[in-house]
Amino acid sequence: MRDSASMTGKTVLITGGTGGIGRAAAIGLASMGARVGITGRDRVRAERAAAVIRQKSGNPAIDVFVADMSSQAEVRRMATDALDSYPRIDVLMNNVGGFWAHRHVTADGLEHTFALNHLAPFLLTSLLLDRLIASAPARIVTVSSGAQSLGSIDFDDLMGERKYSGQRAYNQSKLANVMFTYELARRLAGTGVTATVLHPGMTSTSFGSEDTARGWGPLIAVMRRFMQSPERGADTSIYLASSAEAEGVTGRYFTGRSPKESHTSSYDASTVARLWRISADLVAVPGRQSLPA
Numbered sequence: 507m508r509d510s511a512s513m514t515g516k517t518v519l520i521t522g523g524t525g526g527i528g529r530a531a532a533i534g535l536a537s538m539g540a541r542v543g544i545t546g547r548d549r550v551r552a553e554r555a556a557a558v559i560r561q562k563s564g565n566p567a568i569d570v571f572v573a574d575m576s577s578q579a580e581v582r583r584m585a586t587d588a589l590d591s592y593p594r595i596d597v598l599m600n601n602v603g604g605f606w607a608h609r610h611v612t613a614d615g616l617e618h619t620f621a622l623n624h625l626a627p628f629l630l631t632s633l634l635l636d637r638l639i640a641s642a643p644a645r646i647v648t649v650s651s652g653a654q655s656l657g658s659i660d661f662d663d664l665m666g667e668r669k670y671s672g673q674r675a676y677n678q679s680k681l682a683n684v685m686f687t688y689e690l691a692r693r694l695a696g697t698g699v700t701a702t703v704l705h706p707g708m709t710s711t712s713f714g715s716e717d718t719a720r721g722w723g724p725l726i727a728v729m730r731r732f733m734q735s736p737e738r739g740a741d742t743s744i745y746l747a748s749s750a751e752a753e754g755v756t757g758r759y760f761t762g763r764s765p766k767e768s769h770t771s772s773y774d775a776s777t778v779a780r781l782w783r784i785s786a787d788l789v790a791v792p793g794r795q796s797l798p799a
């Protein structure tokens with residue numbers, strides 16, 4: 507399935523590489539020769555994952571960055587660490603994401619799903635953007651979900667304060683990933699940096715296990731047996747990050763290595779621009795670090 511693109515000499519930063527799809531993507535890209543940085547909340551867990559990635563890929567160049575990305579201060583600190591460590595960044599893979607059945611509030615007072623799944627990649631990308639542009643040709647790959655097709659952006663209640671449903675919050679955040687990518691691609695035109703977004707397919711990982719809806723645990727455990735492996739789940743991420751075929755491809759939504767249509771609203775320029783403005787305000791990205799207009 508995989509193509510044998512060489513990633514030797516390239517640096518890839520993958521958020522959420524301690525398990526699931528992110529770790530499988532890290533193994534795949536490290537096997538192609540990339541230096542790979544992974545992120546996670548817990549140093550011990552992240553170092554353990556890095557050891558597995560080194561062992562399975564045969565590549566010792568695996569780095570660990572620790573941050574709880576639901577906190578904007580931690581995203582900023584992690585971005586500084588990555589910029590200090592990496593003179594170039596060829597691929598940023600915004601992979602962190604999750605599902606929470608109940609409403610949680612982050613250190614910044616924001617709804618957790620929106621903050622982690624959408625605002626964290628928005629902020630991290632903007633903080634690393636100058637380095638990505640300086641490293642061009644470079645790629646920004648964001649992991650969304652097929653759930654984007656069921657989403658809508660509820661501008662009147664973005665944070666689910668009036669009414670929260672885990673599924674609605676997840677769908678909204680994954681649609682926001684798609685809108686973010688389309689607008690990012692538009693703003694990055696001519697820079698040599700591409701932005702693509704993908705659905706990995708239903709994959710057997712720890713997804714949703716931190717806060718599962720009551721009564722769903724046993725059913726999900728059974729469903730996981732019929733889902734694809736993390737290695738298969740990482741295939742489109744790896745393809746978009748490394749393949750010659752995907753070079754120069756930007757502003758597209760993929761599943762199974764193929765471009766697909768996303769939710770109709772993701773093509774609505776005024777909705778996309780409105781979400782962008784609100785997101786930029788919520789992460790308060792200043793001056794030159796703000797993404798090109």
Ligand SMILES: NC(=O)c1ccc[n+]([C@@H]2O[C@H](COP(=O)([O-])OP(=O)(O)OC[C@H]3O[C@@H](n4cnc5c(N)ncnc54)[C@H](OP(=O)(O)O)[C@@H]3O)[C@@H](O)[C@H]2O)c1
Binds near residue numbers: 547551602
């Ligand atoms: N699995 C599926 O069927 C499926 C389907 C469609 C889309 N997706 C998308 O695929 C992406 C990866 O999901 P997955 O299935 O691989 O999930 P997973 O097994 O739960 O892995 C999530 C990763 O994110 C990290 N993470 C979670 N919360 C974090 C936080 N607050 N700060 C920093 N890191 C955090 C975890 O690291 P630590 O726990 O070590 O911090 C872990 O490395 C997500 O964006 C998800 O929406 C998955």
